[in-house]
Amino acid sequence: MKKTRYTESQIMSILKQAEDGMSVAELCREHGMSSASFYGWRTKYSDINISAVTRLKELEIENKLLRKMYVEACLRAEMEREATEKRSSFMHHKDE
Structure with a gap:
């Protein structure tokens, strides 16, 4: 998702x-923006009130946290899998 230099609350203020x-x-x-930005925001936020924008931001933050947790869990699982393979390989060679 493309980052904007304006927060949702700033955008809502401009629209207001x-x-x-x-x-x-x-x-x-x-505000140093293009009219295309303004009209795009007006289209995007036309039916959204402030509480909805706040909730949207909260959900975006939660989504970012969940994605980070997922990546960490995948990395942990991969490390455990590699450790198990090394242990198994070591035990196999030790028995020979």
Whole structure:
């Protein structure tokens, strides 16, 4: 997923300013963004309220944590498998 330099709360604030009557051109100039970004955000966040954005962010953080835990578990399993293979190989050669 592409990173943005704006947080969801900043985006919602910018969209709120537009709803309050500030022109898109003025917002873009003030915040250093393109009008395409603004309209993309408006499309993406048009039906989402602040609590939903907060929940979305929480879920993204949880997803990142779960992915990290999965990778760590896979690495641990791989290390255990390699250790078992080495032990088995060592015991096999010792018996010969």
